[in-house]
Amino acid sequence: MDGPAVPTSPQPAQGSGSQSAAWAELLRLPALFTVPGDVLAGSASASGRPGPRTLWAIGSSLCLYEAGMVLNDWADRAEDAAERPHRPLPSGRVRPAAALTAVCALTIAGLALAARSGRPALTVAVPLAATVWAYDLGLKRTPAGPAAMAAARALDLLLGAAATSGHVRSALPSAALLGTHTLALTAVSRHETQGGAPLTPLAALATTGVLTRLVSRGRTLAKGKLPGAKGQLISFRSGVLAALPAACAAAYAATAARPYLHATLNPSPPLTQRAVGGGIRATIPLQAALCARSGAPVSALITAALAPLAARFAKRVSVT
Template sequence: MLRPWLELARISNLPTVWTNVTAAWLLAGGAWLPVNAQLGWLLLAGSLLYTGGMILNDAADVQHDREQRKERPIPSGKVSLAAAWTVGLGMMLSGGLIGFLFTSASVPIIGALMLAILFYDLYHKPWPGAVWVMGACRVLLFCMAGSAVIPLLLDAQRTVLACPGYPQTLAMLAHMPPGVWIMGLTLGSYIVGLTMVARMEARGAVTIPLRALFAKGLLYAPALVALYFWLSRANWRLIPLLADFTPLAPLPFILIFIAMVFHATRLMRRGGPAIGRAVGILLAGIAVVDALAVMQVSLSLACGFVLTAPLLRLWQRWIAAT
């Protein structure tokens, strides 16, 4: 009875929500240890929003699945359509309320995230441009977690949050470190590129070369952004002065990510079941994208995120990621 619900929720992707939230929290200046209660609430809120959104995705696609994917939980009768709508909406509302009541996250960002999830669920089949909305969902999740840190930091500094002529929320967002916005947008770009490449390969149709190049460029965007931050911020003088090679530590993370994307895109070209395996690799790679973001703050945690990716691939063998 539980397995159909786990399949509806694409539960094997859920840990990527946790890495998203944690990476944004740290980039915004939040402390990893001791663990702040708000981080726990943000993880729960993000989990409920993601899980509810995935369940609603199947509920909205029921007619298509009855024709093309009869093995899915709703068409097969394992989960009723009414139950899927009820549970999915309940989780979405619960996630939004938790974010609103128990965290300092920006209320407009929470609301925008909920609307983006619902919009994608309802319109991703008829509207090709919905891939951008899917990317926006991850950007908003990232920024929701980052925005929750700002009031805590300002309170600790006893700084009054005020910008003349701007509402309180906009003033709070103005204090968010640029790294949160940049890495959030980079994550969103990766998600858009992943979806575009998968759709192109699955259709097997002739694709405009420039469009294919653009989609693959989005997949490699996290590596390019991480490379820029690494090269511009590393203390290179440590190498010749002290023979300290610590500045080179981020390089393996970038190379791992590039190798992962290269392998997945080559695998996709085989078509058929290989496309699903490649998409699974790229979805697990979201944790590596977060590693590229968090390596600016904690190399040890970045290692943990990278090691999460192969564990997610193992989990995908039990519950499909797509």
């Protein structure tokens, strides 16, 4: 659940020496806008309407995501002391013991909220939390790292399906698509510090193209032979449901493809970091496209609306 570490460089928040600013940086608060869409896409894929249990699941997802963010920095504090000494832990603005305490509290809260969503949601949340911890404490430094990150995102989507409808089978295709995006993004992020070969961002670019095509088609409603206003309303709804996935997919491609292309042409650390930042931001329109293709235009629009909010807050606090 922890986002790929990419030291993009928005301007530091004012008062960055304060405890609140340090925790905002450690928690990467703007990155939270990439989380609710997982659950909403899962709910939409399960053909369920979001309800109170869906909201509990979103709370669970947010807590587990933040647990992963803080645990990532706690596990990397020695490495960050050499490469990123300005980060909250190596700079001493947040104590390691306090960070680890926050990780445990967030994990417990996430599981408790999942339990509040029902037993099916808790059944998904437990392996999700285990994947978060396993990734941050070891798997991210192994070849299995990208797959573990992809599994975490996929499980987060399935959490929404389990909470809303009690089953996850119908949400598996959407989980696979979101996981594939995350796999490609995480593979690129492994080269952000020192740069790398162009094949990795090229593969991510190709993946973006394939995913764009797959998520650009949504459900349509049969018009039948209904006369008058009712037939026109169904026709209008059918047109919206058909057009919205393509619009969201186009936004996804526009956000991710260009920085991936730049990193392919010049896989330097700065351009690789921008590629990872673009991939993270592209998660939101991808989630919106997944909602739209499942026939949930309201969830798609709510998710899409998070993108400009994330961009606005990222100017003050780094998303990674």
